[in-house]
Amino acid sequence: MRDFSLKSTITYKLYRQLIILFDDFLSTIGDTVIYGKDVLKFIFKRDFNMPALLEQCSRFGVSSLPITLSIVGMTAIIVSMQVAGEMVKQGAGNYVGMLVAILIIREAGIIMSGFAIISMIGSSIASEIATMRVTEQIDAIQVLKVNPIRYLFVPRVLSGTLMMPPVLVIASLVGIIGGGVAAHLASGLSYRAYFESVWSGIYMKDMNVALLKAIVFGFTIALISCVCGYNANGGARGVGIATTKAVVWSFVAIVLWDLVFSIIFFF
Amino acid sequence: MSIEVKNLTKKFNKKTVIKDISFKVNSGEILAIVGFSGSGKSTVLKLICGLIEKDSGIIKTSGDIAMVFQYSALIDSLNVEDNIAFALKERKDLRKKYTNEEIKQIVKEKLNLVGLSGIENKFPSELSGGMQKRVSFARAIVTSPNIILYDEPTAGLDPVSSTLIEDYIVRLKEETNAASIVVTHQMSTIMRTADKIIMLYNGDVVFTGTPQDLMKQDTPYTKQFVTASLDGPMKMLQG
Ligand SMILES: Nc1ncnc2c1ncn2[C@@H]1O[C@H](COP(=O)(O)OP(=O)(O)OP(=O)(O)O)[C@@H](O)[C@H]1O
Ligand SMILES: [Mg+2]
Numbered sequence: 001m002r003d004f005s006l007k008s009t010i011t012y013k014l015y016r017q018l019i020i021l022f023d024d025f026l027s028t029i030g031d032t033v034i035y036g037k038d039v040l041k042f043i044f045k046r047d048f049n050m051p052a053l054l055e056q057c058s059r060f061g062v063s064s065l066p067i068t069l070s071i072v073g074m075t076a077i078i079v080s081m082q083v084a085g086e087m088v089k090q091g092a093g094n095y096v097g098m099l100v101a102i103l104i105i106r107e108a109g110i111i112m113s114g115f116a117i118i119s120m121i122g123s124s125i126a127s128e129i130a131t132m133r134v135t136e137q138i139d140a141i142q143v144l145k146v147n148p149i150r151y152l153f154v155p156r157v158l159s160g161t162l163m164m165p166p167v168l169v170i171a172s173l174v175g176i177i178g179g180g181v182a183a184h185l186a187s188g189l190s191y192r193a194y195f196e197s198v199w200s201g202i203y204m205k206d207m208n209v210a211l212l213k214a215i216v217f218g219f220t221i222a223l224i225s226c227v228c229g230y231n232a233n234g235g236a237r238g239v240g241i242a243t244t245k246a247v248v249w250s251f252v253a254i255v256l257w258d259l260v261f262s263i264i265f266f267f
Numbered sequence: 268m269s270i271e272v273k274n275l276t277k278k279f280n281k282k283t284v285i286k287d288i289s290f291k292v293n294s295g296e297i298l299a300i301v302g303f304s305g306s307g308k309s310t311v312l313k314l315i316c317g318l319i320e321k322d323s324g325i326i327k328t329s330g331d332i333a334m335v336f337q338y339s340a341l342i343d344s345l346n347v348e349d350n351i352a353f354a355l356k357e358r359k360d361l362r363k364k365y366t367n368e369e370i371k372q373i374v375k376e377k378l379n380l381v382g383l384s385g386i387e388n389k390f391p392s393e394l395s396g397g398m399q400k401r402v403s404f405a406r407a408i409v410t411s412p413n414i415i416l417y418d419e420p421t422a423g424l425d426p427v428s429s430t431l432i433e434d435y436i437v438r439l440k441e442e443t444n445a446a447s448i449v450v451t452h453q454m455s456t457i458m459r460t461a462d463k464i465i466m467l468y469n470g471d472v473v474f475t476g477t478p479q480d481l482m483k484q485d486t487p488y489t490k491q492f493v494t495a496s497l498d499g500p501m502k503m504l505q506g
Contacts, residue, residue, distance in 0.1 A: 128344075131343075135338065135343075136336050136338060137343070139313075139340060140341075140403075143316050143332065143334045144333075144353055144410075145354065146358050151357055
């Protein structure tokens with residue numbers, strides 16, 4: 001016999017799934033706020049381990065750079081290739097550089113860098129800390145009376161906050177240059193015309209907002225990844241779940257932040 | 268420097284894992300907790316050192332607690348030296364107390380004690396299980412704690428390394444007057460180290476006594492445990 005009860009309907013199951021997801025998101029955000037306060041306390045007291053911070057900085061900045069540059073660079077190149085021909089035909093070739101610059105600085109640079117950092121750094125932070133959790137390494141740290149927030153979270157979150165702006169600047173520069181090369185190759189736009197118009201697309205306000213976003217995003221990604229790893233439980237499967245959560249909730253969080261920034265600064 | 272546990276109860280998802288147990292360990296005393304797999308031994312240790320919250324009861328401890336974990340729990344991103352020196356380098360009250368030279372010296376000393384020397388720069392993944400266990404032993408005692416909890420310190424060790432660790436557990440007790448709890452399955456460890464024993468089954472204390480009492484096998488529980496028999500009041504499979 002088929003089951004026609006409410007609980008068997010797809011709509012019901014979908015809603016249930018959504019509620020579970022929403023609940024998980026909220027509890028992650030709640031924990032993120034709680035641990036975030038502790039992390040900030042240590043940072044403001046300048047109470048952290050310098051060598052550990054430098055190690056995390058090089059992981060965050062240097063090792064993520066190839067991927068971040070490729071993703072942001074490719075975005076600029078693709079956009080530039082697609083619009084340059086059309087714009088040159090319509091006599092608007094002088095605006096290609098401006099368009100790419102605005103796009104990269106206002107939105108594409110930071111959001112694409114954010115995605116790249118989440119998939120490379122966020123996931124590795126989460127799986128590393130989750131593994132430490134399920135193999136009782138974090139328990140051992142606690143029994144040895146070392147604060148796990150100071151030892152694990154602070155260097156990672158601080159390095160995220162410090163390194164995201166330079167990563168963004170380098171990625172954006174590469175993106176804008178790449179866009180120029182693409183426009184030149186695709187539609188014969190001269191470098192001079194491109195780079196002259198780039199200047200008219202660069203606004204001080206946009207750059208400040210972008211850097212502020214970079215700081216906030218870097219902090220958020222590293223912190224959510226730490227929290228998801230820290231809350232892991234139950235063996236290898238738990239590590240997998242924690243990593244997925246870290247990636248998904250970091251994505252959602254930075255998109256929400258982006259919305260908040262747009263409302264505050266461009267509405 | 269003692270441990271007092273009264274009417275301790277702990278549930279995991281409605282299943283009662285520790286049922287109203289009480290015991291006391293004075294300083295200079297070693298209590299062995301024995302019992303089959305899943306009887307709640309590790310849980311008792313984790314409750315005592317505060318890693319998990321009790322549901323009810325009283326746990327009184329005085330002094331600095333150290334624990335040797337069942338699966339070593341070495342920090343795998345740190346080498347042996349940094350693992351052993353972890354508390355000395357990272358703990359707030361110890362962080363600036365020792366120079367690097369002193370720390371190196373302490374680590375070397377502790378490594379010698381557990382019969383391993385010259386492996387300071389190896390990482391945990393490069394060690395055998397027994398070596399990891401001994402390193403974790405060295406890490407636990409580096410701060411000279413007065414309460415030491417050992418979760419199967421000799422499991423997986425060869426007989427000679429076992430004896431080494433057993434002797435050291437006793438020596439440490441004599442030297443520092445620490446209160447210790449040793450969770451173990453191993454007869455040799457029980458006989459060599461324990462002043463008294465409690466046996467857990469399904470979260471209940473089913474036997475309390477000295478190693479000699481245990482060997483008398485005059486209760487169904489001690490008889491079954493010592494003879495490692497399948498027949499008896501304790502069933503291996505419980506849901
Ligand atoms: N975090 C947890 N969540 C749910 N149940 C748990 C948890 N930790 C332990 N248990 C349950 O508690 C019981 C006792 O576990 P514990 O690890 O204390 O046993 P043990 O006596 O140390 O066993 P072993 O000799 O195999 O190490 C087991 O039934 C286990 O399933
Ligand atoms: Mg155990």
